[in-house]
Amino acid sequence: MSSLFPTYQRFDLTVKEAKGSWIIDEHDERYLDFVSGIAVCNLGHGDEDVLHAVQTQLEKVWHTSNLYHLPLQEEVAKLLVKNSDGDAVFFCNSGAEANEAAIKLARKHTGKSKIITFKQSFHGRTFATMSATGQEKIHSGFGPLLPSFDYLPYNDVNSLDKLVDHDIAAIMLEVVQGEGGVLPASQEFMQKVEETCQRTGALLIIDEVQTGIGRTGKPFAYQHFPVSPDIITSAKGLGNGFPVGAMIGKKSLIESFQPGSHGSTFGGNPLAMSAAKATLEKIMNEKFLEVVEKKATYLVEQLKTELNQNSLIKEIRGIGLMIGIECSEPVAPIIDLLRKNKLLVLSAGPNVIRLLPPLNVSIEEIEQCIAIMKQTLLSSEYSVVAPIQG
Template sequence: MSALFPTYQRLDLHIKEASGSILIDQQGTQYLDFISGIAVCNVGHRHPAVQQAIEEQLKKVWHVSNLFHLDIQEEVASLLVNHASGDAVFFCNSGAEANEAAIKLARKYTKRHKIITFAKSFHGRTFATMSATGQAKIHEGFGPLLQEFVYVPYNDKAALEEEMDETVAAVMVEVIQGEGGVVLGETPFLEGIQKLCHQYGSLFIVDEVQTGIGRTGKIFAYEHHGLSPDIITSAKGLGSGMPVGAMIGKAHLKAAFQAGSHGTTFGGNPIALASAKATLNIISTPSFLEEVKQKGQYLLNELKQRIGEDTRVTDIRGKGLMIGIECGEYAPLFIQSLKEQGLLTLGAGPHVIRLLPPLTVTEKEINQALGMIEKAFQTQNVMN
């Protein structure tokens, strides 16, 4: 009997080794990993430059707490603000913590309580971020949620306009809803959020936990739409597997987050930030991001060509290397079939296959994955 709480529906795989886009289980079977730790290992598993940075930091200092100045915190914060619309960074350990910090900052700065998020959104599993999440299945069994969160339909500007007023502290949105089905935000809708926030003195928060750090071909996905959020949250791909999160905010918000207003014991840990620094240096090069765009477009085009006419496929959509194949009740069957062939994918809700390969995935590996996906649809077609 396991000594772990059964909080995860795990794959029947015991991974012993990982490198690049490949996972190897205890039996020595290799798998092509199109999950990437759920959009975490953006530069692949154990990237040499990231591993070297971690090993070098291990020889210096592991932890001293935020009672001391750490140069690496300033270095990584500078890298983040150089690539974002913000001016100041709060480091934490996860996406949920980054969003928790954003919620606290929005309420403290505006002195308002109401926060608007969107149906099928996902922002985390702490009480505040669970309350911000627009999915009933995340809420079930936990009793009363944190008050004054309102969910409106995604990509519905009119519905948002009806809810906006001078009591709204912030609007929090994912540019692409990941857990909600890889649903892309439309530019007029996202621009509308920003305009309404400015109009009512509310803060515009963009959750980039899954979409950020190069996943869509930009450092942050909001850049595709020419937006300038007040707060950006980041985690997952930021540390290449080391636990690190960040909330990035504009300069005028600093006054609301003075000493004692928020904190964390492990946030800004030097080992995690050594990984983040190396990761950002790899991803932020224009040639790297251009390759992500090209590989993502190739994968999207080939999927549409190979399986787009299948009657069970209702949509294939995505941006960069974040792609969803909507195929209704068949999605779990295809995910299992792909696993049996050696390709690891995951769901995005009950009806979508989500593809999140490392951004370093090769053309050869993409073509291997495409062959497996095509075969899965052909095999399941025979079975059905």
Template sequence: MSSIFPTYARWDVTVQRAEGATLIDTDGKEYLDFTSGIGVCNLGHNHPIVNKKIKEQLDQVWHVSNLFHIPTQEQAATILTENTCGDYVFFCNSGAEGNEAAIKLARKYTGKSKIISFKQSFHGRTFGSMSATGQEKIHEGYGPLLEQFEYAVFNDINSVKSLVDNQVAAVMIEVIQGEGGVHPADPRFMEELQQLCIDNKILLIVDEVQTGIGRTGKAFAYEHYDLSPDIIVSAKGLGNGFPIGAVIGKEKLKEAFGPGSHGSTYGGNPLATTAACAVMSQVFQPEFLKEVEVKGNYFMELLNEKLTSTFVNEIKGKGLMVGIECNGEVGSLLTEMREKGFLALSAGPNVIRLLPPLTVTKEQLKSAVSVLAEVL
């Protein structure tokens, strides 16, 4: 009997080892992994460059706290600001912590308390990030949420305008909703949303926890929409499996996060920021991102060509973040895929979510589509 709280509906798989897009369980069975640790291992499992850098850092120093200057933290922050529209970075340990920090920063800078997010959004499971999440199933059973969070309809600018008043500190959005069903934002909606924020002196927070670090073929997905967010939140793929999150903000926000205003004991420690630097040194190369875009287009073409089942309603996404919306629940199909050695996720009851490593090969993409076509 397990001594672990049963908070997860675990699969009947125990991983022994992994490399690239392949997992091998304790029985020796191989799986083609299109979950990437839920969008985390963007460079695939057991990546040699990331492994090498972390091992080197292990032999130097693991943790010193943020009372000290940490060179790899400065290096990681510089890479992030060079590859975004932001100027300063706060490091933490996860996406939820990043979104908590973004909420605090927005409220402190503006002196206002209201945050507008979106129905079907997902921002985390701590009280602040859960309050920003527009899904009832995430809220159930926890009593009153934090006040001053309201939910607009995704891709509906009028629903956002109806919630705007002089107490709105920020609008918080995923440009592609992940857990909510892999819903890409409409470009015109994002253009109007950014202008609405500018006109009303409202901060724009973009949650890039799942969409960032090359997942969509850009360093960050907001680049597809010609946006200039005030705050960007990154995590998941940033450490390729090593826990790290980052809040990237513009110059004007610097004074709101002065000494003592926020903190994290482990945030940005030498191991985490070493992992992040190693990841970004690979992912942010223009040729790497171009290859993700090419493979994403190839994958989407293949899916549209081969998935002819009437059970499939729509195939959507960007880069190597894909959702297959079905005309019914997909849980039993995911089980059948696992039995065939293929691992995928759901995004709500009716969507199959595919998040392969960005290093996936075209042959592996073809193999995945073959299993999907057979099962669907």
């Protein structure tokens, strides 16, 4: 009997080591990893610059307390502010914590209580972020949720037009719904969300936990749209595998998060900051992001060329290197077969295969991914194919 709570439905794979875009199991079998720790290892596994930064910091100090000044926090905050619409940063340990901070800040600053989120959204598993999440399967079994969240249909402009309540503290959304099926927002919807915030006096919170840190080819996914959020949340890719989260807010909000308003024992600790700084210095680079966009375009074009004739495929969508392949049937058996064929991918809801490769994935690795997918889906029965060597 395991000593762990069985909270995860684990795949039949034991990881021994990992490097770049590859995972090696206990039997020394190699798997092409298009999961990246669920959009966490944006620079791949074991990035040398991140490793060096953490090792160097480890020899100095890895924890003191936020009661003291930590220059690395200021350095990382400046990088986040420089690459966003924000002016100040609060550091924590995860995306759920970043969203908790955003919810608290919005309510405290506005003096209002209601938060509007969207159906099929995912914002975390703490009590507040679970309540913010618009999915019944996340809510089930936990009794009454926090009463201050209302869920609207995603990408539905008309539902926003009907909002007349002026007790709305914030509208909170993902630019691409990740767990909800890799569903990108439309231009019209994003503009209407911002207009609605202005009309009702609500703050605009963009949850960039999965979409941020270069995942869509820009520092943050909202930058594909003509909007300026009041609060941005980030985590996952921020530390390239090291636990770290951040809430970024505009200058006007600083007065509402004074000493005693919020805190985190481990948030912004020196090891996390060293990993985040090294990660941001590599990713928040115009040339790096241009290459990400080119690779993303190539991957989507090749997927459509090779898979669109397959009757199983309904749609291929996404932004940047966050791609969903919607199928006409449940994808769990397909994902199992892809893993047996040495390609690791995720689901995003019951019928969507989700691809989240490292941002520095090579063209050759992209082609290997497509070849495995094509061969695996070639027959209606599916089959295990000869592994492609990396």
